[in-house]
Amino acid sequence: MAKPKLLIVEDDEGLCSQYRWAFPACDVLLSHTRQQAVALVKRENPPVAIMDLGLPPDPDGVSEGFATIEEVLRIAPKTKIVVATGNGSRKHALKAVSLGAYDFCEKTVEIEVLRTIVDRALNLYRLEEENRRLANAPARSPIERIVTGSMSMLKVCRDVEKLATTNVPVLLLGESGTGKEALAAALHELGPRAKQPFVAINCGAIPENLLESELFGHERGAFTGAVKQTIGKIESAQKGTLFLDEIGDLPHQLQVKLLRFLQDQVVERIGGRQKIQVDVRVVSATNANLEEKIAQGVFRGDLFYRMNAVTVRIPALRERGGDVMLLANFFLSRFNREFNRNIRGFTETAAAALDAHDWPGNVRELENRMKRAVVMTEGRMIDVTDLELASGEEAMADLDLRAARLRAEREVLRAALARSNNTLATAARLLGVSRPTLYGLMEAHGIEIDGMKPLAAAADTMAARTGAARADVAKTE
DSSP: OOOOEEEEEOSOHHHHHHHHHHOTTSEEEEESSHHHHHHHHHHHOOSEEEEESOOTTOTTSSHHHHHHHHHHHHHOTTOEEEEEEOTTOHHHHHHHHHTTOOEEEESSOOHHHHHHHHHHHHHHHHHHHHHHHHHHSOOOOSSTTOOOOOHHHHHHHHHHHHHTTSOOOEEEEOOTTSOHHHHHHHHHHTSTTTTSOEEEEETTTSOHHHHHHHHHEEOTTSSTTOOSOEEOHHHHTTTSEEEEETGGGOOHHHHHHHHHHHHHOEEOOBTOOOOEEOOOEEEEEESSOHHHHHHHTSSOHHHHHHHOSEEEEOOOGGGSTTHHHHHHHHHHHHHHHHTTOOOOEEOHHHHHHHHHOOOTTHHHHHHHHHHHHHHHOOSSEEOHHHHTOSOHHHHHGGGOHHHHHHHHHHHHHHHHHHHTTTOHHHHHHHHTSOHHHHHHHHHHHTOOBTTBOHHHHHHHHHHHHHHHHHHHHHHHO
């Protein structure tokens, strides 16, 4: 195994030689000034450093030593610093500890004592590293390609696992980049059709005049350029699963033809007269509000109800508390291997910026930013500029206690609504509040469910109760 790195920050050449001799089990890195020490920390990231406080240009004082401690810990906050201080300088040693140093040892140094302190520091560093590794390890989920620790997302994974064994049509609703195709593939791979084809088509990415041919196929001579018979995506998925992504962009005339197929499982190629029976499970996905499109007359209601025997709503990344850093570390590890890099982690400002960003592109955006950062960064730590995010200082300003409480309250509200499948009575019970209080909280945080504002939901509920009460009175009369 590689020797652990031990940084020595000492301007006395004789002591430097003594330290090198005293720690044969370590890879000793020598520096005599703050600038040298900072450069070594950036390049080598040593777990432990032994540091003298009297460094040039202030060898008889402690100002340069304190400045070195602060700068080293700013760059590598996990490094354990052991301060070597002269007799009678205990107050300086205690101040060094208050600045973040791990421990101190008085000069003239007793080598055995110093070895014990360094061994303890190395063991603590290894233990903390292991704890961090375990904390950052992707949470186990029923779906291999989904990395999450969020309760709402884990519930989605469990729902998909249950639905995979059935043959019912499933509609996946979620913003772009939330993992709809990965979940559709899981519905196929975890079910009885796993050994048969999984065929995906993006209804919004193909021109309208070509989409019908892509879906249903065509016979030779059916139109100009149709020089041979072509089987469509529906037929290609025989015995397997057809994934219709961005179904909300399907042209209106094709909606009629798709509805007929969903009802009968029969297709006709363009230019053909033969009815072809197929056995296909259909999974659809969209980031559009289909109910709104139905109201506008651009999407057929009968097709919507035929497709969504079961609807699975996928939470956005900003609603999956804690998943941003979990995924960032997952992508860091993956891209380190892929591009043969050795990036160690994130600066404090980068971590703050990751947490503060709204992630409109969801997991796909995070993946792309992490790929660029790993490829382009010149340091051992990813900084906010590598991610091309808002200033880390601006993000860290969000540590305001009132803002933090509001964020936490919003996350808990969203988690309760997700766990209750947007059933307000259940969500209120989970939160331990009354339904009017829940409505007020949802209004304060601008949270809507199924496109309905919370106060409107409250009004609808009250109207329904009033109507029911009137009906009961009418019956008794």
